[in-house]
Amino acid sequence: MLEMEPEAENIRYYHTLKILEEKCQGRMRCMRKCPTQAIRVRRGKAHILEELCIDCGECINACPEGAIVPLTDPVEKTSEFKCRVAIPSPALYSQFSVDIHPPEIFAGLKKLGFDYICDVSLVCESVSEALRLYLQEHEGPWPVISSFCPAAIRLIQVRYPELTEHIARLEVPRELAAKEVKSELSRKLNIAPEKIEAVYFTSCPAKAVSIKQPAEKEKSWLDGSISIADIYSPLLSAIMSLGEEKSEDEAHQPSAIGMGWPVLGGTCSLLEPESWVAVSGIIELTRILDDIEKSKLREVKYVEASFCLEGCIGGPLAVENAYVARVKTIRLENRYGKQPRIQKEEVQKLYREGHYFLERRIQPRPIKPLHPDIAKSIALMKEKEKIYNLLPRVDCGLCGCPTCLAFAEDVVKGLLNISDCLYNSIRKERSR
Amino acid sequence: MNDDSLLDLEFEIIGGDFNQAGRVSTKLKSILKEVGFDPQVVRRVAISTYEAEINVVMYARRGVLRFKASPQKIVIIIEDEGQGIEDIEEAMKEGYSTATDEMREMGFGAGMGLPNIKRNSDQFEITSEVGRGTRLEVTIIAGDGTRS
Numbered sequence: 093m094l095e096m097e098p099e100a101e102n103i104r105y106y107h108t109l110k111i112l113e114e115k116c117q118g119r120m121r122c123m124r125k126c127p128t129q130a131i132r133v134r135r136g137k138a139h140i141l142e143e144l145c146i147d148c149g150e151c152i153n154a155c156p157e158g159a160i161v162p163l164t165d166p167v168e169k170t171s172e173f174k175c176r177v178a179i180p181s182p183a184l185y186s187q188f189s190v191d192i193h194p195p196e197i198f199a200g201l202k203k204l205g206f207d208y209i210c211d212v213s214l215v216c217e218s219v220s221e222a223l224r225l226y227l228q229e230h231e232g233p234w235p236v237i238s239s240f241c242p243a244a245i246r247l248i249q250v251r252y253p254e255l256t257e258h259i260a261r262l263e264v265p266r267e268l269a270a271k272e273v274k275s276e277l278s279r280k281l282n283i284a285p286e287k288i289e290a291v292y293f294t295s296c297p298a299k300a301v302s303i304k305q306p307a308e309k310e311k312s313w314l315d316g317s318i319s320i321a322d323i324y325s326p327l328l329s330a331i332m333s334l335g336e337e338k339s340e341d342e343a344h345q346p347s348a349i350g351m352g353w354p355v356l357g358g359t360c361s362l363l364e365p366e367s368w369v370a371v372s373g374i375i376e377l378t379r380i381l382d383d384i385e386k387s388k389l390r391e392v393k394y395v396e397a398s399f400c401l402e403g404c405i406g407g408p409l410a411v412e413n414a415y416v417a418r419v420k421t422i423r424l425e426n427r428y429g430k431q432p433r434i435q436k437e438e439v440q441k442l443y444r445e446g447h448y449f450l451e452r453r454i455q456p457r458p459i460k461p462l463h464p465d466i467a468k469s470i471a472l473m474k475e476k477e478k479i480y481n482l483l484p485r486v487d488c489g490l491c492g493c494p495t496c497l498a499f500a501e502d503v504v505k506g507l508l509n510i511s512d513c514l515y516n517s518i519r520k521e522r523s524r
Numbered sequence: 525m526n527d528d529s530l531l532d533l534e535f536e537i538i539g540g541d542f543n544q545a546g547r548v549s550t551k552l553k554s555i556l557k558e559v560g561f562d563p564q565v566v567r568r569v570a571i572s573t574y575e576a577e578i579n580v581v582m583y584a585r586r587g588v589l590r591f592k593a594s595p596q597k598i599v600i601i602i603e604d605e606g607q608g609i610e611d612i613e614e615a616m617k618e619g620y621s622t623a624t625d626e627m628r629e630m631g632f633g634a635g636m637g638l639p640n641i642k643r644n645s646d647q648f649e650i651t652s653e654v655g656r657g658t659r660l661e662v663t664i665i666a667g668d669g670t671r672s
Contacts, residue, residue: 254563382550385567386574387640461560466595466666467529469559474531 213350243399253456270313295407
């Protein structure tokens, strides 16, 4: 076998998924579910390969032991901040029964200790308009891929590095919301923006990563994130015990266009219907990215790429069934009406000033090749094919690798020995 | 050249099988990514093999795609048994196509295939015999074998 040279560079990626070793029973459900094959089971415990993990959170719900936990922030938090702002993803609006509306949710959040609540649906509507302008002026490459789903972005960075240039250079609503609310409150309350804490409520572990380690800028405007699953129970109790408090927010009108954002196709409501496709779920997402790479997708101008099935409402940290959440969102949209809540001229002016643009381009983050030297890498690739052909190719997973191909790769990398294939050992034993 | 560092693969492509069209391209792409070729090189290979596959599926009974990759260059040879091309010069023009309405219905046959392959290759050779088949040889320069 060829010798592996030590790694020259070792970039650490921040991840929000943690495996609790004492709970892990090594049952391999996570390993089989992981879309980027980033999990191996060694000595009975699951391990995440940091380089391959895109923080999608598929493994969280796959684990029967509950041994994989998202590292979002705890609900209770003592902080040095003077003012705490809650920035819930509009996905939160569809998590409760139909008679609980955004004003009650906002009042509930205040009861939990947040000083201000920022309604992201209004920002989403502005970004819908910004996206329309962006596509009007964009000169290629086509199609443009949405920049809003961090798991999709990481999938592209890792698996489709050359498609990063297709990603729209538009900032995401959650970041814009935090930026806008901080500047507004710091003026209003006469305190420094650093003294204001902006906390995002999310159904998505990847968004927690994008806050801690943004792909496209130095620092996020958000200070932390709380899982919808964690806040659900305390928030529901707070809402149920609301008395007169809720009336103060009753006048607030969320944007129906923006409330649709967490639902598949929700970012496209202001676009020409024939110009876009909305794709969700890892299987379909991979298929469409393969097609874009082959330059097969010629008729489409915009691809809304969402990692979770049905969009953010299908996120692993959501509580409500995604399909039910979709129906509830439609009810909310009908309740509030589709009339615009934003001033188009204002958005257009801000767009010209660069308000909606990402600070920098999203960079590729390609998987490390088999070997830094291409000639040696090709040799290893051939070695890997040879090993693969000796394997049963049934992907039983007993070796702790998700597929026989992954096993072959771990063998050429020197991490496993070909005799670690239990299937082959049993076969040999039986034929004796 | 050291034989160890030459990747030599062969794939069969079945004419009329639109469902499978693009498989070879996807497979090659994932191999090249894993080896660590420049992403731009990978993309050019993906596009040109995909277009070539589609051409075989549309116009031939069967074809063979041979793929040779070394650190310096990638050579793709596609030979098919099929109707061949009558006027190569015409066929190389963007928008020229002999695709049937049915093929166009499926979103193929926009007359972009061959020009697109040529645009994505460093060397491009085409020979064809009417009634027998077409042979394409596409070379893509991969660099000096080291990654920048």
